[in-house]
Amino acid sequence: MSKKQFKAESKRLLDLMINSIYTNREIFLREIISNASDAIDKLCYLSLTDTNVGMSRADYKIDIIPDKEARTLTVRDNGIGMTMEECENNLGVIAKSGSLKFKGEMDKDQAEGEDLSIIGQFGVGFYSAFMVADEVTVITRKYGEDMGVKWESRGADGYTVTPCEKESVGTDVIMHIKPDTEEEIYGTFLEVWKLKALIKKYSDYVRWPIKMDVEHRESFETGEKDDNGNPKYDYRMVTENETVNSMIPIWQRSKSEVTDDDCIAWYKEKNRDRKDPCALVRINAEGAVSYKAMLFVPGEENENAFTGDNKGGITLYSNGVMIMEKCDKLVHDYFEFVKGVVDSPDLSLNISRELSVLLQKLLQHDRQLRVIGQNLEKRIKGELEKLMRDDRPKYEEFFRNFGVHLKCGVCDEYGRYKDLLRDLLIFYTSDEHQVTLKEYVEKMPESQKAIYYASSDSLKHAMSLPQCEEVKARGYELIYLTSPLDEMVLECLHDQDGKLFCNVVTDDLGFETEDEKKAAEERDVENKELLDFVKESVGDAVASVKLSRKLTNQPCCLTTEGGVTLEMEKYFRHGPSEEMRKVRATRVLELNGEHHAFQALKAAWEAGDKEKAKTMSLILARLAEMVSGAEIEDPATFAAQVSELF
Numbered sequence: 001m002s003k004k005q006f007k008a009e010s011k012r013l014l015d016l017m018i019n020s021i022y023t024n025r026e027i028f029l030r031e032i033i034s035n036a037s038d039a040i041d042k043l044c045y046l047s048l049t050d051t052n053v054g055m056s057r058a059d060y061k062i063d064i065i066p067d068k069e070a071r072t073l074t075v076r077d078n079g080i081g082m083t084m085e086e087c088e089n090n091l092g093v094i095a096k097s098g099s100l101k102f103k104g105e106m107d108k109d110q111a112e113g114e115d116l117s118i119i120g121q122f123g124v125g126f127y128s129a130f131m132v133a134d135e136v137t138v139i140t141r142k143y144g145e146d147m148g149v150k151w152e153s154r155g156a157d158g159y160t161v162t163p164c165e166k167e168s169v170g171t172d173v174i175m176h177i178k179p180d181t182e183e184e185i186y187g188t189f190l191e192v193w194k195l196k197a198l199i200k201k202y203s204d205y206v207r208w209p210i211k212m213d214v215e216h217r218e219s220f221e222t223g224e225k226d227d228n229g230n231p232k233y234d235y236r237m238v239t240e241n242e243t244v245n246s247m248i249p250i251w252q253r254s255k256s257e258v259t260d261d262d263c264i265a266w267y268k269e270k271n272r273d274r275k276d277p278c279a280l281v282r283i284n285a286e287g288a289v290s291y292k293a294m295l296f297v298p299g300e301e302n303e304n305a306f307t308g309d310n311k312g313g314i315t316l317y318s319n320g321v322m323i324m325e326k327c328d329k330l331v332h333d334y335f336e337f338v339k340g341v342v343d344s345p346d347l348s349l350n351i352s353r354e355l356s357v358l359l360q361k362l363l364q365h366d367r368q369l370r371v372i373g374q375n376l377e378k379r380i381k382g383e384l385e386k387l388m389r390d391d392r393p394k395y396e397e398f399f400r401n402f403g404v405h406l407k408c409g410v411c412d413e414y415g416r417y418k419d420l421l422r423d424l425l426i427f428y429t430s431d432e433h434q435v436t437l438k439e440y441v442e443k444m445p446e447s448q449k450a451i452y453y454a455s456s457d458s459l460k461h462a463m464s465l466p467q468c469e470e471v472k473a474r475g476y477e478l479i480y481l482t483s484p485l486d487e488m489v490l491e492c493l494h495d496q497d498g499k500l501f502c503n504v505v506t507d508d509l510g511f512e513t514e515d516e517k518k519a520a521e522e523r524d525v526e527n528k529e530l531l532d533f534v535k536e537s538v539g540d541a542v543a544s545v546k547l548s549r550k551l552t553n554q555p556c557c558l559t560t561e562g563g564v565t566l567e568m569e570k571y572f573r574h575g576p577s578e579e580m581r582k583v584r585a586t587r588v589l590e591l592n593g594e595h596h597a598f599q600a601l602k603a604a605w606e607a608g609d610k611e612k613a614k615t616m617s618l619i620l621a622r623l624a625e626m627v628s629g630a631e632i633e634d635p636a637t638f639a640a641q642v643s644e645l646f
Helices: 008-021 025-047 084-091 098-109 125-131 186-190 192-202 260-271 357-364 367-390 392-415 418-424 437-443 459-463 466-473 486-493 514-526 528-541 566-572 596-606 610-628 635-643
Strands: 062-067 072-077 133-141 148-153 159-164 170-177 210-225 231-243 279-285 291-297 313-318 321-324 339-343 427-429 451-455 479-481 499-503 544-547 556-561 586-591
Touching (some): 025 072, 125 133, 192 210, 392 486, 437 451, 451 466, 479 486, 486 499, 528 596, 556 610
Parallel strands (some): 313 339, 544 586
Antiparallel strands (some): 062 072
16 A cells, blocks of 8 residues: 655644654653553443443553564553544544544533543644654554554654454554664663653553563572471562553542541652651642642752752643643742642643643643642642641741742742732741741730841841840840841831831831930030041941940941841842842941940040050951951951950
8 A cells, every 4th residue: 555645734743743842752651651541531431331342441451562672662452443544534644633532522422420531632642652663553443343454654754554454452552663872772662660660650640550561580499408408499580460550649539538648658758758748738629620639848848959850849640641740830939849749631731741841831821720820829828827827836847948938939020929928927036936927016015116127147146236235125026037038028028017127237216206316416426526537447348437326235336328238248249140249238337425445445536546546446347347247357457456455
């Protein structure tokens, strides 16, 4: 029989698919197995009304048969098969899916409650075989037909379709594996271990048993005895036909069948995590978009969570067939630490199940997927809020591990998600416990007008900042910011229930009366010459010097002017660009006019001992840097200056 040509558009699509769309060669097996599963689904469905089928559900199977000598890989099913016309229509025209057509017909008169899920609704998956095979042969026989059909093709150059003998109903897809090259060892797709791994990865939850001949080492008695009279044993290799897939995924089973402990055990095995997750979310949603999900919040952050394969992510399935191993666009980045699975039959994918850049772009804009993602985020947030209410220590542990993700989410896209996430944030306070901003505001006394906070690189240092003294003296609670992101988080949040945030280091605390302000201004005028001298002595290390209105016990401190604080400066120093790394805070040296250190400085200056006064000025400036957590550029010089006073 003469070779038939693919239609021109089909030929172009085949070439594009093999060379561009399908970048991950190993998914070919998933596609062929999914087609086999579809064929069995169809015959099983027909058997509900046709008693002549003569097969029960236990009879259906998919066989995987590698032949190293012939260099072929066969996927065999005992499903409904195809006629010659169907071979022409389904295999001769790329992207025309028989599964999709069948599902459309069956949906019209489907028996109520019957689960008819056809995986292969995409139409191009079969041709993924040409990524690993230079020739594909399909031998098939349709249920109810006496003759079989043989379809053969070597790719884009065309195909032949002829009648043939076939004893049983079903389809054999025989892939003639390509010769090995320096770039690709195609022969690995004939190895049992490789095939088992691919089935486990992509097709583990196909509903029909996938069987293979697998060799095992078996011990047997030799008939001889050792010196102690015990039987001797030897070993031999035996071949057994095994089912290599799990078939029924744990998330598809009802809560009455699977306990939370069962789910946790599954999670720990799949993720190789020895620690229990801190939260579990189980979802069975039905409606405009139906899906099942089983999500986990890990018990601890992976030390390599932000890199490559160690990053979290949700695996996306369609009827038990894996579509994407880590669908990181299903939920936003602030929940990227969540692991688990989502399985939906309603994903309107108009391309095969390939893990390609093109598919990823399509997924991002898929309406059904967006709906699922929005619902998942609501449930994740609800579960975290429940954890916060019911087990506060456990939530605090969660926040230590994953709080940075939530903080980044608040700052992302100019604060777009701040209201969604703000109630999940917790901060340390001067009362030595952690609170949400809502909890903080609820405890505020009526006299307190703002939410006071102090920033530092550690909790211990924040607690010792001298600028906090006046706030504490008034009995007000402080929030301590200890993450480089925290100040930007508060800036994005702007307020909490109408209460503005006030930085005790940079902002006016608003505590002074008019009389106190007037007295402070008079002190500034009185000491202007001395303050100018200190500024001249210190040089460009600070932008200005003034008397402090915040200090009570400490001699000095550093504050800043403008939008960049000292903690922000530390953060910017590690930025990705040179311009960002050059950003500096505008430093202000504040001196406590009532402290004996300032009085000693003033006495030296008034006595005309300018060298001593200059040394004291430099020492106070360095002390302020130390208290603020800034690095002293020349500690040896500082030590020498201190020594001069003795």
